[in-house]
Amino acid sequence: MSKLVPIITAVAVVVGGGSFYGGMKYAESKNPRGGFSRADIQNLSPEERQARLQQLGTTGRGFRGNGGGFTNGEIISKDDKSVTVKLPDGGSRIVFLSGETQIMKSAAGSPGDLVIGAQVTVNGSQNQDGSITAETVQLRPNPSPR
DSSP states (O other), rough: TTTTTHHHHHHHHHHHHHHHHHHHHHHHOOOTTTTOOHHHHHOOHHHHHHHHHHHOOOOOOSOOTEEEEEEEEEEEEEEEEEEEOOOTTSSSEEEOOTTEEEEEEBBBOOGGGGGGTOEEEEEEEEEETTTTEEEEEEEEEEOOOO
């Protein structure tokens, strides 16, 4: 009995490891992106990253599943009909505002609440040129200095 326990343990580890490996390979074969990972994206130049993400059907800066756009960052400029948002990766995105755009914060907001330096999350429709027509703009608290 004492020799049987290590043998059973070794068999369980081999079977478990083989099953895990087989499952990973199966999932990789079913992945429509061909196993492309976030680490692969991070090792590319900004131009290569944008080209690769466009091939995959995303910009890497928002969701596009149903033609929607989502982005967040810091407002760096604004006018009556748009704001420009600096993205976490250093890029920027123009966000168009319409009469139907909801500006939200803890309480209802207005376009006047969109000030340079404010942190925002934008959800809307992505346009052909990469800009977004906003459906909602959520003002977020500015991060506290560390």
